[in-house]
Amino acid sequence: MVTLVEVARHAGVSASTVSYVLSGKRPISDLTRRRVRDSIEQLGYQPHAGARALASSRSRIIALMVPLRTDMYVPVMLEIAVAVATAARAHGYDVLLLTGEEGPAALRRVTGSGLAEAVILMDVQLDDERLPVLRAAGPPSVLVGLPGDPSGLSCVDLDFAAAGALCVEHLAGLGHREIAVIGEAPGVYARHTGFAERTLRGLRDRAAELGAGLLHRPCEGGHAAVAGVLARVFDERPGVSAFVVQNETAVEPLLALLRRTGRAVPEDVSVVAVCPEPVAAQASVPLTSVAIPAQELGRRAVERLVTGLSARPGDIGPRGGGPADGGPGAGASPAPGVELLAPVLTIRDSSGPAPAGRGGVRS
Amino acid sequence: MVTLVEVARHAGVSASTVSYVLSGKRPISDLTRRRVRDSIEQLGYQPHAGARALASSRSRIIALMVPLRTDMYVPVMLEIAVAVATAARAHGYDVLLLTGEEGPAALRRVTGSGLAEAVILMDVQLDDERLPVLRAAGPPSVLVGLPGDPSGLSCVDLDFAAAGALCVEHLAGLGHREIAVIGEAPGVYARHTGFAERTLRGLRDRAAELGAGLLHRPCEGGHAAVAGVLARVFDERPGVSAFVVQNETAVEPLLALLRRTGRAVPEDVSVVAVCPEPVAAQASVPLTSVAIPAQELGRRAVERLVTGLSARPGDIGPRGGGPADGGPGAGASPAPGVELLAPVLTIRDSSGPAPAGRGGVRS
DNA sequence: CTGAAAGCGCTAACAG
DNA sequence: CTGTTAGCGCTTTCAG
Numbered sequence: 022m023v024t025l026v027e028v029a030r031h032a033g034v035s036a037s038t039v040s041y042v043l044s045g046k047r048p049i050s051d052l053t054r055r056r057v058r059d060s061i062e063q064l065g066y067q068p069h070a071g072a073r074a075l076a077s078s079r080s081r082i083i084a085l086m087v088p089l090r091t092d093m094y095v096p097v098m099l100e101i102a103v104a105v106a107t108a109a110r111a112h113g114y115d116v117l118l119l120t121g122e123e124g125p126a127a128l129r130r131v132t133g134s135g136l137a138e139a140v141i142l143m144d145v146q147l148d149d150e151r152l153p154v155l156r157a158a159g160p161p162s163v164l165v166g167l168p169g170d171p172s173g174l175s176c177v178d179l180d181f182a183a184a185g186a187l188c189v190e191h192l193a194g195l196g197h198r199e200i201a202v203i204g205e206a207p208g209v210y211a212r213h214t215g216f217a218e219r220t221l222r223g224l225r226d227r228a229a230e231l232g233a234g235l236l237h238r239p240c241e242g243g244h245a246a247v248a249g250v251l252a253r254v255f256d257e258r259p260g261v262s263a264f265v266v267q268n269e270t271a272v273e274p275l276l277a278l279l280r281r282t283g284r285a286v287p288e289d290v291s292v293v294a295v296c297p298e299p300v301a302a303q304a305s306v307p308l309t310s311v312a313i314p315a316q317e318l319g320r321r322a323v324e325r326l327v328t329g330l331s332a333r334p335g336d337i338g339p340r341g342g343g344p345a346d347g348g349p350g351a352g353a354s355p356a357p358g359v360e361l362l363a364p365v366l367t368i369r370d371s372s373g374p375a376p377a378g379r380g381g382v383r384s
Numbered sequence: 385m386v387t388l389v390e391v392a393r394h395a396g397v398s399a400s401t402v403s404y405v406l407s408g409k410r411p412i413s414d415l416t417r418r419r420v421r422d423s424i425e426q427l428g429y430q431p432h433a434g435a436r437a438l439a440s441s442r443s444r445i446i447a448l449m450v451p452l453r454t455d456m457y458v459p460v461m462l463e464i465a466v467a468v469a470t471a472a473r474a475h476g477y478d479v480l481l482l483t484g485e486e487g488p489a490a491l492r493r494v495t496g497s498g499l500a501e502a503v504i505l506m507d508v509q510l511d512d513e514r515l516p517v518l519r520a521a522g523p524p525s526v527l528v529g530l531p532g533d534p535s536g537l538s539c540v541d542l543d544f545a546a547a548g549a550l551c552v553e554h555l556a557g558l559g560h561r562e563i564a565v566i567g568e569a570p571g572v573y574a575r576h577t578g579f580a581e582r583t584l585r586g587l588r589d590r591a592a593e594l595g596a597g598l599l600h601r602p603c604e605g606g607h608a609a610v611a612g613v614l615a616r617v618f619d620e621r622p623g624v625s626a627f628v629v630q631n632e633t634a635v636e637p638l639l640a641l642l643r644r645t646g647r648a649v650p651e652d653v654s655v656v657a658v659c660p661e662p663v664a665a666q667a668s669v670p671l672t673s674v675a676i677p678a679q680e681l682g683r684r685a686v687e688r689l690v691t692g693l694s695a696r697p698g699d700i701g702p703r704g705g706g707p708a709d710g711g712p713g714a715g716a717s718p719a720p721g722v723e724l725l726a727p728v729l730t731i732r733d734s735s736g737p738a739p740a741g742r743g744g745v746r747s
Numbered sequence: 748c749t750g751a752a753a754g755c756g757c758t759a760a761c762a763g
Numbered sequence: 764c765t766g767t768t769a770g771c772g773c774t775t776t777c778a779g
Contacts, residue, residue: 053764074757435771
């Protein structure tokens with residue numbers, strides 16, 4: 022392996038000069054810089070990651086914790102993960118992939134060993150067991166998702182409450198008075214996953230404001246489950262003229278079942294989804310939907326992290342520094358606070374005016 | 385940060401003893417071992433990853449390269465990635481997530497810098513540009529997937545050719561004489577992705593052997609695309625009584641369209657899929673299918689890698705380093721060779737005897 | 748069975 | 764603008 026010292030020798034300079042050429046942390050004459058760069062090139066030099074991490078206490082690695090269970094939102098998860106990796110690279114960071122399996126211990130491990138200098142958490146739950154680790158002088162971190170108590174934490178997420186409200190507004194504006202919500206699998210709610218509950222709150226609150234009826238039903242994925250839920254919905258509320266779906270695996274079954282039971286979309290029934298764009302656009306009826314901006318979420322998470330990280334050397338936080346910081350996690354955390362991306366509703370072919378006979382257009 | 389020296393002091397032993405307690409590379413008396421372990425516990429000691437990597441030339445990190453484009457097989461990809469991460473942890477390794485974006489350069493980077501000591505490649509193409517890097521004294525590596533020329537490389541994959549053959553056998557056994565294949569998006573074939581072509585070959589070969597007609601059509605995801613393909617299929621070959629689908633996003637649209645055009649599954653038309661189990665099981669008609677064993681693939685890949693890696697001494701030569709020191713890939717690669725997992729066909733509700741009037745039961 | 752000590756390759760004060 | 768020099772924390776000879 023070719024080392025920095027060899028490069029220095031080859032270029033006729035000292036080791037530190039090579040180091041500084043690489044880091045740009047002090048002025049270097051053009052001539053020297055060129056010489057060093059040439060030597061690096063010729064020798065095919067690559068700095069040793071471990072040595073760097075040891076000497077600088079910076080590993081340039083961000084740990085990304087993805088959920089172990091892949092029972093939901095799988096495409097979104099991968100898309101976020103890839104976006105995180107891509108954005109991280111753009112800032113000179115690499116990404117370490119952690120599964121939820123080890124739980125909080127994994128965070129302690131990668132962080133305590135200096136393997137990763139920061140973490141991004143996906144699939145955050147309302148009362149997430151990993152959060153205490155982050156709060157207690159933990160490593161710089163950003164959550165993709167919103168826990169019950171985000172105080173002292175940095176979070177990025179879609180504003181699911183607003184997304185829910187937006188769906189209801191759209192449907193109410195079209196005259197729908199009875200709306201049914203096909204939600205995530207019961208397990209998702211049981212785990213108290215923030216986004217599902219927030220969406221529901223947004224839906225309910227706006228429905229109440231607008232005087233529309235709202236019926237919510239969790240739903241496992243797959244055709245059979247959707248069939249069951251759908252039957253019960255129409256049984257309980259025959260006047261339902263619109264659906265909001267937040268469950269990727271329920272989208273096609275729902276459309277198929279509506280079709281089969283003789284309900285045309287959007288003439289008889291409107292459908293609005295909260296899902297990734299491709300799912301909505303490629304559905305058998307292109308769906309009016311609120312997109313889940315996976316790429317954007319990943320990118321933002323990394324950016325929050327990196328802006329904090331780069332303001333590093335032994336200095337107090339650049340802005341709004343927390344209380345006394347002295348623990349091992351003295352690294353500059355990103356500014357705490359919640360960043361909610363505004364939802365965007367795209368109108369496609371699945372939503373239309375409420376049928377006159379059913380819900381009754383509001384006068 | 386608490387260091388090994390502090391642990392040593394606390395336990396009243398030397399630094400090397402602590403190190404050896406940790407590595408188990410030399411006999412330690414029970415008493416000493418217990419004392420050291422206690423100190424480690426009490427002080428909450430965690431070895432510094434960078435220092436370790438530097439001193440031992442082993443980072444205990446495996447790089448996993450996932451495809452950048454997430455246009456296909458997304459759930460499978462994530463499942464494999466998670467399986468890799470989980471299996472790696474079980475062997476004491478962590479996983480670095482690389483996207484295809486940087487291409488071969490990423491491999492050189494993480495490998496040349498000692499960041500990762502081995503790599504796993506997903507979504508391998510027939511003539512993959514990353515392979516030269518691996519062949520030329522590259523790092524220990526395993527491919528999930530099969531390139532055109534796997535010589536000198538270690539690969540794990542489902543035996544897609546056998547999977548294809550299996551599908552045809554099953555259908556032919558049920559009396560179907562005209563089979564249509566709904567394949568991956570044209571882009572997948574254009575990129576010469578191995579698995580798609582191998583499946584096709586398996587399908588064609590066995591169909592020829594059994595004297596069945598086979599019509600193959602690549603297909604973009606989504607309802608509209610499938611509708612177009614389907615129409616043309618029945619136009620060209622009205623006698624088609626069975627479908628093989630290898631495209632997750634085409635499964636539901638296909639079923640919906642068959643239904644809508646009055647073809648009952650499996651009474652009029654049989655459908656067999658090559659896809660992950662959940663997709664097949666949750667379809668609107670539970671599908672007879674050949675599973676893609678994502679977990680197994682991830683696990684095997686890691687195991688191949690690790691068995692090679694552990695048979696590797698700490699480092700190469702004595703100090704005073706000789707100049708002739710192989711490239712970065714001086715490590716022990718896993719035994720080259722291709723490991724193909726045997727496909728398993730699970731019969732569900734979507735396949736049945738060919739209708740008498742259509743394809744004509746073989747006498 | 749245990750200690751002492753020499754680095755691994757790099758960064759970041761200190762000196763010019 | 765550049766060089767010298769301590770380490771960063773750990774592994775691994777070499778001695779005992």
